[in-house]
Amino acid sequence: MHPKQKTAVLTLLFFSLMGFAKGQNTIHPVSTEYQYPEDPRVAEKLEHWRDQKFGMLIHWGIYAVPGIIESWSLCNEDWITRGDSNVAYHDYKQWYWGLKDQFNPTGFDPDQWAEAAEKAGIKYVVFTTKHHDGFNMFDTQYTDYKISGGPFKNHPKADVAKHVFDAFRERDMMIGAYYSKPDWHSQDFWWDYYATPDRNVNYDIRKHPERWQRYVDFTHNQINELTTNYGDIDILWLDGGWVRPRNTVTEEVIAWGAPIPEFDQEINMPKLAEMARKNQEGLLIVDRTVHGPFENYRTPEQGIPSTMSEDPWESCITLGGAWGYVPNDKFKSAEKVIHLLIEIVAKGGNLLLGVGPTADGVFLPEQVERLEEIGEWMNINGEAIYETRALPDFQDGQVYFTKGKDASVYALATNSKNGKVSWSVNLPATNSKMQLLGYTKPLKWAVENGKVVVTLPKGIPAQPAYAFKYSVD
Template sequence: MHGTSALAADTAHSVTPPDAATIEKQWVAANRAFDGVRQAILAQTGKIAWQGPMQPDWQSLTGYTTPEWYRDAKFGIFIHWGVYSVAAYKGEWYPRHAYERTGEYADYYQHQIKTYGPMPQVGYKDLIPLFKAEHFDPNAWASLFREAGARYVVPVAEHHDGFAMYDSKLSDWTAVKMGPHRDVIGELAKAIRAQGMKLGLSSHRAEHDWFYEYGRTFNSDVNDPRYAALYGPAHPSISVKGEDGQDVDWTFVSDVYLNDWLARSSEIVQDYHPDLMYFDWWVGQPRFRGALAEFAAFYYNQAAARGQGVVLNYKLDDMRPGTGTLSIERGQAADIRAQPWQTETSISPDSWGYAENDTYKTPDEIVQLLADVVSKNGNLLLNIGPKADGTIPEQARQILLAIGQWMHANGEAIYGTRPWTHFGEGPTQVVSGTMQDTKTKPYTAKDFRFTTDNGHLYAIEMAWPASGQVLIHSITPSMKVSSVTQLASGKSVAFRQQADGLHLVLPAQPSGVHVYAYRIDVQKDEAETTKEGSASKS
């Protein structure tokens, strides 16, 4: 631990960033040792992309169909874990902000030099030896995730920082060759699948092209060619507006970088055969579109050859609708979407990677979000951030266990379900769209979400009524309800149908998460009304 004297020792001074050509030459030279392997992977990728049911064009890719396992799974775990967890300072964007000396994020830079030493002598690379993962137990992680009710798990294979958590043949900056000296992704893949869950993998490498750009502006180790393979091109950000006023490009991205991105993405698929691949938002910029289409065709075709149903998550308008599965970051949909979709959010309202003194959402909030998303034909991918030593923060663990207890008792209303004719009712309005998941007001006992499966209608109540009685307006007398069951207790619920809806007199309030699910059965001739709504189950 360095004292405040490190500030005085900081010899950093402003410099003019090298031009794009110089940056690119340094980065290409740093990766030249892997040229042969890269070309071999690209050749195989191109071959498979053109040999199968899909071809690398967006029209062909509209032939994609979301696999049933994903539509049935509903709940998955995301894992942001890497070198950034060593700093444990406000999350996974630490390596970028640690080089911002002024402005909104200057505290990151101050923290970096106070804690680890002055630049250029010390930088993010020097956190790698401190990332030891000495208590990492993939089997214990997988067991916890299964107990939490997850049906798929998505570890980050590589984040924006450029440090691969898998055994890459295209880099020396990996968890196998440095830090933990373990194939983290390989070990997790084995443990996850041993628990009967599907394996997803996440790559954020597209953003690596510019991630360390602030280190270019002064005398930092980002400018040292010896570390170019870790820090990447670190091109300065630019903003180019199209005729419609929207951003159409954000940094320089070379063909060489695109080829490297495609090779690294394909390498992950070739070596680990993930059931799901997740890309962050940067793959939607125009320079990536061709490489993204080639990857999608390759991914779908190689999976089809093995009889594997796979999912490719994308954000915003990064892919043509129908060619993959939309993921809305920290957000929700306003209504039922015809195509399956996903929201990914973190157990923390502020960070994805582990941060000391972090705050956490309550189990109630997370289960309410799950119910809302599932009622609209979506899945919830819930993120946790383990500590650098490989342990999962105790508060996060307890939240997962609470969710698991609820899922064990009420999962019938979640797993394998499809939307009803409408998603729900109640006074609380969801704030839809990206980065909105903490803006919805607290739910009330009058808020319900509906799902269906095998002729059953499920009503999920978002809070407990003080009176022990509720009214569900959407279930009209014409539906002829025959029975209502509280899932958590298995007890029958007294009911009566009136012109204003279905009235319930509830049994005792179940313990645990304050969200309550009811199975509602109707007379056989009315059962068809409770089958799938806009998104039918095939």
């Protein structure tokens, strides 16, 4: 994930392409319209994924050892901070690479993660098999830079990704493999012969095509491992959107601030996708920000689009302030996460909640507590979230709306006033019953001046949000 968030730009660009920045007029972008998958097996899995609504993104790697931001401190761009400004860049990189010799998570407990996710009502997981730093959290045979190549190698759970996927699969969750297309540790991406001025490949691919081909082969080989050796995989979640054909560069990519090379950083996605889907029938592929046939759903980050979309999408938002573990992180309240989930689902999306384990491989008690609190609300109100779709009138003030597959409408109120909740869109049918989820008796309601007013039962416990079920004409 990218820590330098541009929420306003992201919101604008999620559904439309803006004009290109001055100086980038040599780039001729392809269409940014969403392309629904043509393969019926992929389409079927996509609709199943849309029903799940709530997922967990787990960032875990050597960056957890010192408790720093994942990978990005290796990048030599002017927005990066590294703490000690007296440390030379070369020395810093050597220190960071060397963290592999300290990463020994003997407390690694994927069952704790999966249990906490299940209690929260989470239905799918995306786990970082490799972030941009190139450190592999699975037992790849194509590099020794991996969790199973350091002090953890003799542990019975040394093949970390396998045990994470198994733990979540046992709870009937969809399985997603996060994989970074750039690999800053690879000599075929960041070649030591040259400096590493930014996030891009640091040599001219046109002058060294054989080196780049080795990198493409390496990438395909690793994806082949992930899609053959780790059981059923539902989602291949590809990060590092600057590794892409040059003609797919959009204003969003330009807004990241990194230079746009004069050549393609192309990894042959058609061939990669064909291979991965031969291994995993119906596999969803999420080539983030590279709009086209291999971006099966969109992934806005640390923000929510301002409008509803019928196209599939997922907001990636952290539980704390960081994707991975950092000391003394401040976590969002359960109520805040529930409100985010409600707004996202009402606008047609899923929430992918970022939770980072410690260097020892466990969730903090505060993280577990938050997830349990979210689950308490979901146990009562999940009917208004799961397997729903968006309505054109998705919001009226602090009330959001979803529709069930049986044509029921749900109104989710994130606030009430004087024991009453009201809204003026998606009005109930004249003879409709008004049900409060978690409460067995019908509620009193009336339409007054084009607005429905619902009276909450006396003594009803306070909730982060109230979910009402009713029918419309």
